[in-house]
Amino acid sequence: MDHAQFRRTAVAPVLAAYAATPGVDAVMLGGSTARGDADRWSDVEVGVFWTRPPTLAERTAPAASVRPGTPADDDSPWYDYLELDGLAIDVEHALSSKVEETLDLVLGAGVPDPDGLTLLKGLVDGRDIDGPRPELVHAWQRRASTYPRRLAIAIVERDGAIDKFWRCQMLAERDNPVLLAREFLRVTNQLLTVLHAINKRYSGHVLAFKRLGAMEAELTHAPTDLAHRLRTVFTAPPPEATEVLRQLVEDTYDVIEAQLPEVETARLRARFRTTRRPIG
Structure with a gap:
């Protein structure tokens, strides 16, 4: 049908x-x-x-x-x-x-x-x-x-500011898959919002796509194997999933540098890489 x-x-x-x-x-x-x-x-x-x-x-x-x-x-x-x-x-x-x-x-x-x-x-x-x-x-x-370029820049500067990624390691060590999934979702939502803006595609409160493969095909400027890597984030063991997501974010910053050099990616990377050292 x-x-x-x-x-x-x-x-x-x-x-x-x-x-x-x-x-x-x-x-x-x-x-x-x-x-x-x-x-x-x-x-x-x-x-x-x-x-x-x-x-x-x-x-x-x-x-x-x-x-x-x-x-x-x-x-x-x-x-x-x-x-x-x-x-x-x-x-x-x-x-x-x-x-x-x-x-x-x-x-x-x-x-x-x-x-x-x-x-x-x-x-x-x-x-x-x-x-x-x-x-x-x-x-x-x-x-x-x-799609105005300055709108894309504004969205990337807002949603590209991904912080407290260290929580993923913390929640994995605590064996708390519920809150870990929430963190993964938060980060992937920001990442995909950024990629939609880079590709001049509108997205609002909810990213409107039904299938990851179709979405990937529409995003000309994106990290390689985006759909497969996103699936891995939500299906692999926590340590592997966290590393896959970390690298996806870093690769997205590479895409920003190539497509929107006006954005200060060094600041975004520094915020993303900020960590919290466990004590004891």
Whole structure:
């Protein structure tokens, strides 16, 4: 089964209903269904852009089974959770003016705001755009298609500052796999956020990829054997996993030096290499 096409077909009436709602500028299909890499576990993501704050009734009218999220007020976004014959649909509502402000903040000022980066990721992935003013979304997409270099630098300087890596050795010696896994996840999240920025790919609160191999193929500038080494971090014995991750971070700093020489990698390396000596 083509899971993405199945979901596009299933959600089409919901998109059309939102597009016909007064006050809606445009509606967009997003996420893995829009990208084409949905699987049988995938929800459907929908973006609805309003010229004014919607009422709760307007937000929830297009589907019979709705679990409202945040209440409507004078700000955005707002979230609702719909169910259509068992298929989960995550709907994010935003004011068109708020999108413009976010584009100015992230693309214009180069501020790596996580909410803004998540929105930009959704815009880049979006398709099946409908509504009275689809040209709005097309204009946003054209603007988002150019990833500012200073935004990449800001993200790398923020997330490339990986500290307290010595905790991995400490937690391995304590035989605490739960907290060790948390540390591995913290470091890999920062590392992958950096690599996405270097490759001019938006990522926000959650790195949106389903398969490590597909992600690796999209990251032209990255350490070698990235997907295999990431799997090793979470499957190998703790001492080996820690060393693999340590070298991945060091190799990522090499990539930064090659692609973004404006970043002071010596400072990032020094912070990463700072250790705590055990006593006794």
